[in-house]
Every structure is written in C-alpha cells, then in structure tokens.
Amino acid sequence: MADQRPSKGKIIVFGILFWYPLAGVTCQFLHYLIGLQRLGYDPYYIEDSGRWIYDPRLNDLSPDASWNIAAVLPALQAHGFGERWAFRGKYPEGQCYGMSETQIEQLYREADAFLNVTGAQEIRDEHLAIKRRIFVESDPFASQVKVAKGDAGMIKTLAAHDTLFSFGENLGAPDCDVPVEKFKWLPTRQPVAMELWDGPPCGGDTFNTITTWHNKGKNIEWRGNTWYWTKDREFEKILELPQRRPVKFELAATVDDEVKALLHRHGWRQTSSIGISRDIDGYRNYILQSRGEFTVARDQYVRPNTGWFSDRTACYLAAGRPVITQETGFSKFLPGGKGLFGFKTMDDILRAVDAIESDYAGNCRAARDIAAEYFATEKVVGSLMERAGL
Numbered sequence: 001m002a003d004q005r006p007s008k009g010k011i012i013v014f015g016i017l018f019w020y021p022l023a024g025v026t027c028q029f030l031h032y033l034i035g036l037q038r039l040g041y042d043p044y045y046i047e048d049s050g051r052w053i054y055d056p057r058l059n060d061l062s063p064d065a066s067w068n069i070a071a072v073l074p075a076l077q078a079h080g081f082g083e084r085w086a087f088r089g090k091y092p093e094g095q096c097y098g099m100s101e102t103q104i105e106q107l108y109r110e111a112d113a114f115l116n117v118t119g120a121q122e123i124r125d126e127h128l129a130i131k132r133r134i135f136v137e138s139d140p141f142a143s144q145v146k147v148a149k150g151d152a153g154m155i156k157t158l159a160a161h162d163t164l165f166s167f168g169e170n171l172g173a174p175d176c177d178v179p180v181e182k183f184k185w186l187p188t189r190q191p192v193a194m195e196l197w198d199g200p201p202c203g204g205d206t207f208n209t210i211t212t213w214h215n216k217g218k219n220i221e222w223r224g225n226t227w228y229w230t231k232d233r234e235f236e237k238i239l240e241l242p243q244r245r246p247v248k249f250e251l252a253a254t255v256d257d258e259v260k261a262l263l264h265r266h267g268w269r270q271t272s273s274i275g276i277s278r279d280i281d282g283y284r285n286y287i288l289q290s291r292g293e294f295t296v297a298r299d300q301y302v303r304p305n306t307g308w309f310s311d312r313t314a315c316y317l318a319a320g321r322p323v324i325t326q327e328t329g330f331s332k333f334l335p336g337g338k339g340l341f342g343f344k345t346m347d348d349i350l351r352a353v354d355a356i357e358s359d360y361a362g363n364c365r366a367a368r369d370i371a372a373e374y375f376a377t378e379k380v381v382g383s384l385m386e387r388a389g390l
Helices: 023-038 066-078 100-110 143-148 152-159 233-237 258-264 281-290 311-318 348-359 360-373 378-387
Strands: 010-014 043-047 054-055 061-062 086-087 094-097 113-117 134-138 162-167 184-188 208-209 220-222 226-228 248-250 267-271 290-297 323-326 339-341
Touching: 010 023, 010 100, 023 043, 023 066, 023 113, 023 281, 023 311, 023 378, 043 100, 043 248, 054 066, 066 086, 066 094, 086 184, 100 281, 143 152, 152 360, 258 267, 290 311, 311 323, 311 360, 323 348, 339 348, 348 360
Parallel strands: 010 043, 010 113, 043 086, 113 134, 134 162, 162 184, 208 248, 208 290, 248 267, 290 323, 323 339
Antiparallel strands: 054 061, 086 094, 220 226
C-alpha cells in the first residue's frame, strides 16, 4: 500500500463558483483547491449563502441553482473534488446540492479553517465556530474605504475573520492612496495551477482579453472624488491603439451595437465574452490561441496605486502568453520588461508591443517563467497558509 501523508487539516474554501458560473471564476477557485490539496490539506468547496445565484441564461438573479451547478460540477469532478462540495441556498425554498446539510454542519464542526475567497460568504454563528477564519480579498479599495467611512456592516464582516489578505499588494505603502484603518492587511495574489495552462509554446496573431465593458453600481465617492469601477473609461483613453501598430487587437466583451461600432471604427475586433466563458475548455483555448493579453484595469485599482493584479492575467502568463496591462503599482512586486509590461501611457503600450514583436518566442518563455515563479499555486497558497499560521 502506498504511503499517504497525514492531512494538514480540513480547509473550507468559500466563494462564488456556483453563484457566477463562468469559466474565469471556475479557474480562480480550482487553483485554490488544487493548491491546498497539493500542499497536503484536505480541501472542500462550500457555498452557503442567503443570496440568489446569477443565471447567465437570464442575465439576472434566480433562486434555482440547478443549471449553474450542472455547468460547473464537471470541472470539480475532473480534478478530484466530486465528493467535496456543497451548495446550500439559505433563502426560502433554497435547495441543498452535493454534500447533505448534515454533512455540511459536521464539516463546520471539524474544519480547521476556512478561506473566504472574494469575501463572498456572509458569516453566521455556525461559521464563527470554525477555528480559523481567513478573508481573501480579490478587489481592494472598496472595503478599506467603507471601513474608513465607518460602515458598520463592513467592519462587522471583517472583524468576523482573524486574518485578512488582499490582492492589493501595495496596501499600507506610502505611495498607496487607500485608507488602511482598524485592520491589518497581508499581501497575496492569485494562485495558478501551472499544468492547467500547458499548451503550444507560442500563440496566434491577435492580442486579446476577456472582460466586461461597462459595470454599474460600484463607483465609490471618497475624499470629494468619484473612484470608478467600470473599464470602458480606461479603454476609451487608448481606442486608437490598433491604428498605431500593424498587429491585431480584440476584446471579448458583450457590448451593444453602439459600442461595437465604436470599437470597429478604431480597428478593434470584438466578440462576445459569454460564449468563451461558458466552460473551461473554451476559456483556456481562447487564451492559448491569443498572441498575448492587452487589457486595462479599473480606476479603483489604478489611481490609488493598489498593487492589484488580475487572476485572468495570471492565467495568460501561465499559458506562456505575454501581457501588456495597465499599471496599478504591481511592478513593485513583479518583474517587467520581458513577458510582462505595465503601462501608464500610449507610448508605454507602443514600446511594449514593439518589444514583444521583436522577440515573440522569448517573451512567451518569459511570461511562463514569471507565472511559475510568482503565481504557482503551491507557492502562493503555501505562503498564505504559512503566514496565517496553518
């Protein structure tokens, strides 16, 4: 009989895998589960929320999670988590899928810790009984500003956890304009299971990204200014890019006819993000077939210099596809100049395009090397767990 290492403990990952059943989110949580398992922990994925799920077929919220679960479950099964998940709708007539309610409650009593990734799980008394409670914030700025404004709900949410991590690696630095009050934030970044992104060493002829063009409802008023969540404001600043270099650029973003015409007038290709994001294979292939990623970042990450870095962009790097992305302060923590390029101006973008085109294969190798060194799930999750004392 093969030797088996004793488990380092039962760890629950809370998140939005079923709530938002698109491939980028599926990858995000798979990377955590795979990393925890590889490091010797006993991980489970649980959603146990009072909010309705988002149904992409309706483009609206729904109490019926069955379609979302059927869409996402094959990915969990393919990676050995087919018996280690549950969705419980904690709302009137909400259903329980996967593990039974009795099994969920037993897991809460036995678990050594939970990772509340994206902070999506509201904390109830049964969760407070879990020994260690770790908050992993993927979107810095909003929660810190709410705390600074005295938002009682946000303060209570964060206080229910004993350790707080953020993708905002620059929080607390003198050059970061994010208020850090009451709570200590530790830096982390998105883990990537490198083997999920194995593929051809070089890609196609088009720089692309998978994104949302316009978001509503998440802008923040702070210190007399509006801090924007939506990306269209940033893309509009560099619309002429395809006219400045003889390479192709495409946005996988679902947009209306007016925006589509605007993009086409400036030389952009455009395709729907929904079809690409329907399953992991389509999402992965879109990235592998790209020449690299060109994208922008939200104002809430850029202007306050948060040090944030995209989980999707980490996947491009892991696939060996060079990246040109808007500077958020991440260049303090990640190497640039080959494989990865941060930009502030159009001239920065043009120099990055020229550098990639002058040695495309070398930039593909450099991108993959950066992912292996800075984003590999064993390293990122291992560091997080070690600093959390687990």
